[in-house]
Amino acid sequence: xxxxxxxxxxxxxxxxxxxxxxxxxxxxxxxxxxxxxxxxxxxxxxxxxxxxxxxxxxxxxxxxxxxxxxxxxxxxxxxxxxxxxxxxxxxxxxxxxxxxxxxxxxxxxxxxxxxxxxxxxxxxxxxxxxxxxxxxxxxxxxxxxxxxxxxxxxxxxxxxxxxxxxxxxxxxxxxxxxxxxxxxxxxxxxxxxxxxxxxxxxxxxxxxxxxxxxxxxxxxxxxxxxxxxxxxxxxxxxxxxxxxxxxxxxxxxxxxxxxxxxxxxxxxxxxxxxxxxxxxxxxxxxxxxxxxxxxxxxxxxxxxxxxxxxxxxxxxxxxxxxxxxxxxxx
Numbered sequence: 018x019x020x021x022x023x024x025x026x027x028x029x030x031x032x033x034x035x036x037x038x039x040x041x042x043x044x045x046x047x048x049x050x051x052x053x054x055x056x057x058x059x060x061x062x063x064x065x066x067x068x069x070x071x072x073x074x075x076x077x078x079x080x081x082x083x084x085x086x087x088x089x090x091x092x093x094x095x096x097x098x099x100x101x102x103x104x105x106x107x108x109x110x111x112x113x114x115x116x117x118x119x120x121x122x123x124x125x126x127x128x129x130x131x132x133x134x135x136x137x138x139x140x141x142x143x144x145x146x147x148x149x150x151x152x153x154x155x156x157x158x159x160x161x162x163x164x165x166x167x168x169x170x171x172x173x174x175x176x177x178x179x180x181x182x183x184x185x186x187x188x189x190x191x192x193x194x195x196x197x198x199x200x201x202x203x204x205x206x207x208x209x210x211x212x213x214x215x216x217x218x219x220x221x222x223x224x225x226x227x228x229x230x231x232x233x234x235x236x237x238x239x240x241x242x243x244x245x246x247x248x249x250x251x252x253x254x255x256x257x258x259x260x261x262x263x264x265x266x267x268x269x270x271x272x273x274x275x276x277x278x279x280x281x282x283x284x285x286x287x288x289x290x291x292x293x294x295x296x297x298x299x300x301x302x303x304x305x306x307x308x309x310x311x312x313x314x315x316x317x318x319x320x321x322x323x324x325x326x327x328x329x330x331x332x333x334x335x336x337x338x339x340x341x342x343x344x345x346x347x
Contacts, residue, residue, distance in 0.1 A: 033154055033168035038188045039073055039180055040164055041066050059101050059162040061140040069183035070140060070165055071133045074157060076176035078129055081155045081169045086132040088125045089148040090197070090344055092234030096281075096297040099161065100142025109135075109143025121145070122232045123257040123343050124336070132157070136165075148197070158195055166193040202346045208260055208332035209339070213251065215330055216262060220247055226329070227285070227293075227317075229261040230254050231345075239285060239293035241265065254334060257343035261328040266293070266315035273316045277303045283326075286316040297321070 046055030061067045078084070093108040094100070107118070113134050114120035120127075127135070132149045139146055139159040149157040156168040167173075177187045206212070220226050220242045228240040232255035240250045242262075254260070266287055267273050277284075277298065285295045289312055298306050310316065320326045335341045 033156060033170045035169050035172055036190050036192050037077075037167045037169075037173070037177070038164060038190050039070070039167060039185055040188075041069075041185055042163075043186055044188060061102070061142075061163065063141065066184070067137065067140055069180075069185055070163075071136060072183055073165070073176070073180040073185055073187075074133060074136060074167070075129065076179040077157075077167050077169060077173055078155065080173045080176045081151070081171050083151050083155045084129055085126050086129060086149040086151060086155075086157070088121065088127060088135075089123055089150050090234070091121050091123055091145070091147040091232070093146070093236050094144040095235035098142075098144075100144075101162070102142035104142065104144035107143075108145040109138025109141065110145050113138075119255060121147075122255045125256075156193075158193065160193075160195055166190075166195065168193065197344055204341065205259055205331055205333040205345050205347060207335040207339070207341045209335065212330065212332045216242070217244075217247060219262065219329060220244055223265070225265045227263045227265050229263060229328070230258045231261075232256070232258040237295060239295065241287075241293065256336070257334050257345075259333045259343070259345040260331065262330040263319075263328050264317070266317045268315045270310060270313045270316045273318060274307050274310060276318050277307070281321055283319040283321055284310075284316060285319060286310060286313040288313060 041057055042053045043055060043057075046053055046057075048054050078086075094104045098104060110118045110121055113131055127149075135145065135147060135149065136157065136159060138144070140163060146159070154170040156166075158166050160166060180187050216226075221244055225241055225243045228242050228250065230238045230240060232238070238255075240253075242250055266285060270286070277300070279300045281300065282298055283295055284298050284306070285293065287293045291314075296306070331347075333341055333343050333345050
């Protein structure tokens with residue numbers, strides 16, 4: 018069954034008063050449509066130009082009085098990656114968080130230095146992506162091809178001058194093309210007490226169910242829910258995760274694998290250690306994947322199309338005050 022609870026979109030803060038596009042691309046080298054036609058490479062130089070981007074961020078943050086940043090809408094590269102550089106192991110997050118990559122979640126507060134390193138990873142297409150914000154007064158995010166967008170409540174004359182001195186070009190814009198607010202967005206309902214009561218009832222009815230928890234886009238974590246382990250799983254979830262309750266895996270792995278046809282699908286399986294993982298399987302390589310799955314305890318195949326893979330229940334974890342601030346949309 019679907020979760021019948023419907024909620025209105027949570028209002029998001031408006032764009033700050035001043036928005037800038039900061040790039041290495043000279044505006045004189047744009048055509049009549051605004052597209053860059055000069056000689057600059059869309060890749061990061063991993064050197065002085067990249068460093069200039071990071072120093073420009075520090076200059077804008079200093080003008081705004083910002084010393085820490087909140088991670089918003091974190092994600093990692095998925096099955097399809099549009100970056101011009103290949104992703105790296107760990108998506109550029111290795112070593113950034115002393116307590117591990119579990120610190121990369123929506124709402125986590127990081128130092129400006131860590132924020133700079135996250136931007137470096139995004140400039141290099143390492144795999145990780147997020148917005149970096151301070152309430153409704155400061156925002157940073159990276160678009161494609163080395164486009165840096167900064168929103169701030171200060172006019173930032175000193176930062177603009179510093180960016181120019183660094184060899185970058187600062188262009189005022191009305192708003193970022195990656196603005197988060199869309200009044201037509203349908204948000205997930207909160208994972209409140211009523212939601213968890215419904216989950217407990219379904220788990221009791223079925224004996225066990227599968228919970229897909231996404232704190233980071235394209236990085237689901239899978240948990241088997243049983244009456245004995247429901248509370249411990251709930252306590253382990255990362256903040257602001259979107260939750261999808263699904264039927265449990267089938268122990269008849271052979272029959273499941275027979276369902277691999279000519280479409281790209283998501284395969285979820287449990288290995289001999291009890292770890293549950295997933296993988297998108299390209300139809301061109303099913304034989305190799307079937308060999309890898311020979312020792313799986315249980316498995317399921319899920320469609321990549323939302324209307325063909327409808328969860329039993331879905332919700333998003335609210336903050337401790339009960340307010341949903343994560344921007345997951347259905």
